[in-house]
Amino acid sequence: MQDPKKESFTGSKGGSGVKEFIINHIPQCEIFYEGFAGKAIISETLLNCGANIKRIVCTEVNPKTYFDLSKKLKHPKVITWLGDFIKMINRETELGLNSKIFYKETDCFYFDPPYRMDSRSHKREYYGDFDWDDNAHKSFFKLVEMLNNAGSKILISHYPDPIYDEQFKEWNKEDFRTRTRTVTERLYWNFDLNAHSLATTEFLGNDFTDRQRIKRKVERMTAKINSLPRHERQAIVESLLKTYEC
Numbered sequence: 001m002q003d004p005k006k007e008s009f010t011g012s013k014g015g016s017g018v019k020e021f022i023i024n025h026i027p028q029c030e031i032f033y034e035g036f037a038g039k040a041i042i043s044e045t046l047l048n049c050g051a052n053i054k055r056i057v058c059t060e061v062n063p064k065t066y067f068d069l070s071k072k073l074k075h076p077k078v079i080t081w082l083g084d085f086i087k088m089i090n091r092e093t094e095l096g097l098n099s100k101i102f103y104k105e106t107d108c109f110y111f112d113p114p115y116r117m118d119s120r121s122h123k124r125e126y127y128g129d130f131d132w133d134d135n136a137h138k139s140f141f142k143l144v145e146m147l148n149n150a151g152s153k154i155l156i157s158h159y160p161d162p163i164y165d166e167q168f169k170e171w172n173k174e175d176f177r178t179r180t181r182t183v184t185e186r187l188y189w190n191f192d193l194n195a196h197s198l199a200t201t202e203f204l205g206n207d208f209t210d211r212q213r214i215k216r217k218v219e220r221m222t223a224k225i226n227s228l229p230r231h232e233r234q235a236i237v238e239s240l241l242k243t244y245e246c
Protein backbone atom coordinates (compact mmCIF):
# COMPACT_ATOMS: atom_id res chain seq x y z
CA MET A 1 0.00 0.00 0.00
CA GLN A 2 1.38 3.43 -0.95
CA ASP A 3 2.06 5.95 1.82
CA PRO A 4 0.86 9.35 0.49
CA LYS A 5 3.16 11.32 2.85
CA LYS A 6 6.23 9.43 1.63
CA GLU A 7 5.19 9.87 -2.00
CA SER A 8 4.58 13.67 -1.95
CA PHE A 9 8.29 14.68 -1.97
CA THR A 10 9.51 14.88 -5.58
CA GLY A 11 11.85 11.98 -6.23
CA SER A 12 10.77 10.20 -3.06
CA LYS A 13 11.28 6.47 -3.18
CA GLY A 14 8.16 5.86 -1.07
CA GLY A 15 5.94 4.86 -4.02
CA SER A 16 4.47 1.40 -4.08
CA GLY A 17 7.07 -1.20 -5.12
CA VAL A 18 9.86 1.35 -5.62
CA LYS A 19 11.84 1.03 -2.40
CA GLU A 20 11.45 -2.76 -2.65
CA PHE A 21 12.98 -2.73 -6.16
CA ILE A 22 15.96 -0.64 -5.03
CA ILE A 23 16.54 -2.55 -1.80
CA ASN A 24 16.58 -5.82 -3.76
CA HIS A 25 19.77 -4.46 -5.37
CA ILE A 26 21.56 -3.41 -2.16
CA PRO A 27 24.31 -5.81 -1.08
CA GLN A 28 25.41 -6.59 2.47
CA CYS A 29 27.87 -3.87 3.48
CA GLU A 30 29.53 -2.34 6.52
CA ILE A 31 28.64 1.28 5.81
CA PHE A 32 25.66 2.33 3.70
CA TYR A 33 25.76 5.93 2.48
CA GLU A 34 22.69 7.72 1.13
CA GLY A 35 24.31 10.79 -0.41
CA PHE A 36 21.37 12.98 -1.45
CA ALA A 37 18.96 11.67 1.09
CA GLY A 38 15.75 13.75 0.74
CA LYS A 39 13.28 11.77 2.84
CA ALA A 40 15.86 8.95 3.07
CA ILE A 41 13.21 6.32 2.40
CA ILE A 42 15.81 3.69 1.50
CA SER A 43 17.87 4.20 4.68
CA GLU A 44 14.73 4.34 6.82
CA THR A 45 13.44 1.07 5.35
CA LEU A 46 16.82 -0.67 5.72
CA LEU A 47 16.99 0.45 9.34
CA ASN A 48 13.44 -0.62 10.18
CA CYS A 49 13.77 -4.08 8.67
CA GLY A 50 17.02 -4.81 10.53
CA ALA A 51 19.18 -5.10 7.40
CA ASN A 52 22.67 -6.55 7.77
CA ILE A 53 24.49 -3.17 7.78
CA LYS A 54 26.70 -1.83 10.57
CA ARG A 55 26.28 1.89 9.93
CA ILE A 56 24.04 4.12 7.85
CA VAL A 57 25.21 7.62 6.85
CA CYS A 58 22.67 10.06 5.35
CA THR A 59 23.55 13.46 3.91
CA GLU A 60 21.13 16.20 2.91
CA VAL A 61 21.98 19.79 1.97
CA ASN A 62 18.55 21.40 2.46
CA PRO A 63 18.25 22.32 6.19
CA LYS A 64 14.46 21.88 6.28
CA THR A 65 14.60 18.45 4.62
CA TYR A 66 17.60 17.53 6.81
CA PHE A 67 15.73 18.47 10.00
CA ASP A 68 12.84 16.12 9.14
CA LEU A 69 15.09 13.20 8.21
CA SER A 70 17.39 13.56 11.23
CA LYS A 71 14.32 13.45 13.52
CA LYS A 72 13.00 10.21 12.08
CA LEU A 73 16.41 8.52 11.80
CA LYS A 74 17.51 8.91 15.42
CA HIS A 75 19.25 5.59 16.04
CA PRO A 76 22.75 4.54 17.28
CA LYS A 77 23.42 2.96 13.86
CA VAL A 78 22.68 6.15 11.92
CA ILE A 79 24.79 9.25 11.31
CA THR A 80 23.09 12.20 9.58
CA TRP A 81 25.05 15.06 8.02
CA LEU A 82 23.71 18.46 7.05
CA GLY A 83 25.69 19.68 4.06
CA ASP A 84 26.90 19.16 0.53
CA PHE A 85 27.87 15.52 0.13
CA ILE A 86 30.18 16.13 -2.84
CA LYS A 87 32.12 18.84 -1.00
CA MET A 88 32.36 16.72 2.14
CA ILE A 89 33.84 13.73 0.34
CA ASN A 90 36.18 15.92 -1.68
CA ARG A 91 37.38 17.66 1.50
CA GLU A 92 38.34 14.30 3.02
CA THR A 93 40.20 13.11 -0.03
CA GLU A 94 41.82 16.51 -0.65
CA LEU A 95 43.80 15.89 2.53
CA GLY A 96 46.19 14.30 0.06
CA LEU A 97 45.46 10.78 1.14
CA ASN A 98 44.46 7.99 -1.18
CA SER A 99 40.67 7.67 -1.41
CA LYS A 100 41.11 3.95 -0.69
CA ILE A 101 41.95 4.86 2.90
CA PHE A 102 38.51 6.34 3.36
CA TYR A 103 36.32 4.24 1.09
CA LYS A 104 36.44 0.51 0.65
CA GLU A 105 34.86 -2.48 -1.05
CA THR A 106 32.76 -3.02 2.05
CA ASP A 107 31.08 0.39 1.58
CA CYS A 108 27.92 0.83 -0.43
CA PHE A 109 26.69 4.19 -1.77
CA TYR A 110 23.17 4.88 -2.96
CA PHE A 111 22.76 8.14 -4.88
CA ASP A 112 19.43 9.62 -5.95
CA PRO A 113 20.64 13.01 -7.20
CA PRO A 114 18.43 15.87 -8.44
CA TYR A 115 17.48 14.83 -11.99
CA ARG A 116 19.03 16.57 -15.01
CA MET A 117 16.65 19.32 -16.17
CA ASP A 118 16.57 17.85 -19.72
CA SER A 119 15.27 14.55 -18.36
CA ARG A 120 12.32 16.16 -16.49
CA SER A 121 9.13 16.10 -18.53
CA HIS A 122 7.86 19.43 -17.07
CA LYS A 123 11.34 21.11 -17.06
CA ARG A 124 10.47 22.53 -13.61
CA GLU A 125 12.83 23.09 -10.66
CA TYR A 126 12.10 20.61 -7.86
CA TYR A 127 14.68 21.41 -5.22
CA GLY A 128 14.85 25.24 -5.21
CA ASP A 129 18.32 26.52 -4.27
CA PHE A 130 19.53 22.94 -4.10
CA ASP A 131 18.74 21.96 -7.67
CA TRP A 132 21.66 21.08 -10.00
CA ASP A 133 23.00 22.46 -13.27
CA ASP A 134 25.12 20.34 -15.62
CA ASN A 135 28.34 21.37 -13.82
CA ALA A 136 26.99 19.88 -10.59
CA HIS A 137 26.29 16.61 -12.45
CA LYS A 138 29.89 16.68 -13.75
CA SER A 139 31.24 17.08 -10.18
CA PHE A 140 29.03 14.19 -9.14
CA PHE A 141 30.43 12.00 -11.96
CA LYS A 142 33.99 12.77 -10.76
CA LEU A 143 33.08 11.77 -7.23
CA VAL A 144 31.51 8.52 -8.45
CA GLU A 145 34.65 7.75 -10.46
CA MET A 146 36.79 8.20 -7.36
CA LEU A 147 34.54 5.90 -5.29
CA ASN A 148 34.40 3.38 -8.13
CA ASN A 149 38.22 3.35 -8.25
CA ALA A 150 38.26 2.70 -4.51
CA GLY A 151 36.22 -0.47 -5.18
CA SER A 152 33.09 0.71 -3.37
CA LYS A 153 29.71 -0.59 -4.46
CA ILE A 154 27.56 2.15 -5.96
CA LEU A 155 23.90 2.43 -7.00
CA ILE A 156 22.46 5.46 -8.77
CA SER A 157 18.85 6.20 -9.69
CA HIS A 158 17.89 8.82 -12.26
CA TYR A 159 15.30 9.45 -14.94
CA PRO A 160 16.34 7.84 -18.25
CA ASP A 161 18.87 10.26 -19.69
CA PRO A 162 21.49 9.93 -22.48
CA ILE A 163 24.21 11.67 -20.45
CA TYR A 164 23.74 9.23 -17.55
CA ASP A 165 23.52 6.28 -19.97
CA GLU A 166 26.81 7.34 -21.55
CA GLN A 167 28.53 8.01 -18.21
CA PHE A 168 27.54 4.62 -16.79
CA LYS A 169 27.55 2.57 -19.99
CA GLU A 170 29.78 -0.12 -18.47
CA TRP A 171 27.47 -0.55 -15.47
CA ASN A 172 24.41 -2.74 -14.97
CA LYS A 173 21.09 -1.00 -15.39
CA GLU A 174 17.39 -1.69 -15.06
CA ASP A 175 14.27 0.48 -15.29
CA PHE A 176 11.60 0.70 -12.64
CA ARG A 177 8.31 2.53 -12.28
CA THR A 178 7.69 5.13 -9.64
CA ARG A 179 4.84 7.36 -8.41
CA THR A 180 1.54 6.33 -9.93
CA ARG A 181 3.65 3.83 -11.90
CA THR A 182 3.61 6.14 -14.96
CA VAL A 183 7.10 7.63 -14.43
CA THR A 184 10.07 5.49 -15.34
CA GLU A 185 13.40 5.72 -13.50
CA ARG A 186 16.62 3.90 -14.20
CA LEU A 187 18.85 2.20 -11.63
CA TYR A 188 22.57 1.80 -12.41
CA TRP A 189 24.95 -0.31 -10.30
CA ASN A 190 28.64 -1.10 -10.62
CA PHE A 191 28.92 -4.64 -9.21
CA ASP A 192 27.76 -8.19 -9.89
CA LEU A 193 24.59 -8.49 -7.83
CA ASN A 194 24.55 -12.29 -8.02
CA ALA A 195 28.02 -12.48 -6.49
CA HIS A 196 26.81 -10.84 -3.25
CA SER A 197 24.33 -11.52 -0.49
CA LEU A 198 21.65 -8.87 -0.06
CA ALA A 199 21.55 -6.47 2.89
CA THR A 200 18.03 -7.84 3.48
CA THR A 201 15.84 -10.47 1.83
CA GLU A 202 12.71 -8.96 3.40
CA PHE A 203 11.45 -7.57 0.05
CA LEU A 204 12.65 -10.34 -2.27
CA GLY A 205 10.35 -10.76 -5.30
CA ASN A 206 9.23 -8.79 -8.35
CA ASP A 207 5.87 -7.69 -6.94
CA PHE A 208 3.46 -8.38 -4.09
CA THR A 209 2.39 -11.79 -5.44
CA ASP A 210 5.98 -12.88 -6.08
CA ARG A 211 7.00 -11.73 -2.59
CA GLN A 212 4.15 -13.78 -1.09
CA ARG A 213 5.29 -16.82 -3.10
CA ILE A 214 8.86 -16.52 -1.79
CA LYS A 215 7.70 -15.92 1.82
CA ARG A 216 5.52 -19.07 1.69
CA LYS A 217 8.39 -21.10 0.19
CA VAL A 218 10.73 -19.97 2.99
CA GLU A 219 8.08 -20.80 5.61
CA ARG A 220 7.44 -24.27 4.10
CA MET A 221 11.14 -25.20 3.93
CA THR A 222 11.84 -23.81 7.41
CA ALA A 223 8.91 -25.81 8.84
CA LYS A 224 10.24 -28.96 7.15
CA ILE A 225 13.71 -28.51 8.64
CA ASN A 226 12.22 -27.61 12.04
CA SER A 227 10.27 -30.87 12.09
CA LEU A 228 13.43 -33.01 11.84
CA PRO A 229 15.09 -34.67 14.85
CA ARG A 230 17.42 -32.15 16.49
CA HIS A 231 20.76 -33.59 15.33
CA GLU A 232 19.59 -34.15 11.74
CA ARG A 233 18.44 -30.54 11.72
CA GLN A 234 21.86 -29.50 13.01
CA ALA A 235 23.63 -31.49 10.27
CA ILE A 236 21.55 -29.78 7.56
CA VAL A 237 22.06 -26.29 8.98
CA GLU A 238 25.82 -26.89 9.31
CA SER A 239 26.02 -28.15 5.74
CA LEU A 240 24.08 -25.14 4.42
CA LEU A 241 26.31 -22.73 6.35
CA LYS A 242 29.41 -24.46 4.94
CA THR A 243 28.05 -24.34 1.39
CA TYR A 244 26.74 -20.80 1.37
CA GLU A 245 28.69 -17.88 2.72
CA CYS A 246 25.74 -15.72 3.84
Ligand SMILES: C[S@@+](CC[C@H](N)C(=O)[O-])C[C@H]1O[C@@H](n2cnc3c(N)ncnc32)[C@H](O)[C@@H]1O
Binds near residue numbers: 038086112114127130
Ligand atom coordinates in the same frame (compact mmCIF):
# COMPACT_ATOMS: atom_id res chain seq x y z
C1 LIG B 1 15.95 13.19 -5.81
S1 LIG B 1 15.96 13.86 -4.22
C2 LIG B 1 16.21 12.44 -3.22
C3 LIG B 1 14.92 11.78 -2.80
C4 LIG B 1 15.13 10.60 -1.85
N1 LIG B 1 15.62 9.45 -2.55
C5 LIG B 1 13.87 10.23 -1.08
O1 LIG B 1 13.55 9.02 -0.94
O2 LIG B 1 13.19 11.11 -0.58
C6 LIG B 1 17.50 14.71 -4.14
C7 LIG B 1 17.82 15.35 -2.79
O3 LIG B 1 19.20 15.73 -2.82
C8 LIG B 1 19.38 16.92 -2.07
N2 LIG B 1 20.68 17.48 -2.49
C9 LIG B 1 20.95 18.22 -3.61
N3 LIG B 1 22.27 18.47 -3.70
C10 LIG B 1 22.87 17.89 -2.62
C11 LIG B 1 24.22 17.78 -2.15
N4 LIG B 1 25.23 18.33 -2.85
N5 LIG B 1 24.47 17.12 -1.01
C12 LIG B 1 23.46 16.54 -0.30
N6 LIG B 1 22.16 16.60 -0.69
C13 LIG B 1 21.85 17.24 -1.83
C14 LIG B 1 18.15 17.74 -2.42
O4 LIG B 1 17.89 18.74 -1.45
C15 LIG B 1 17.05 16.64 -2.46
O5 LIG B 1 16.45 16.50 -1.19
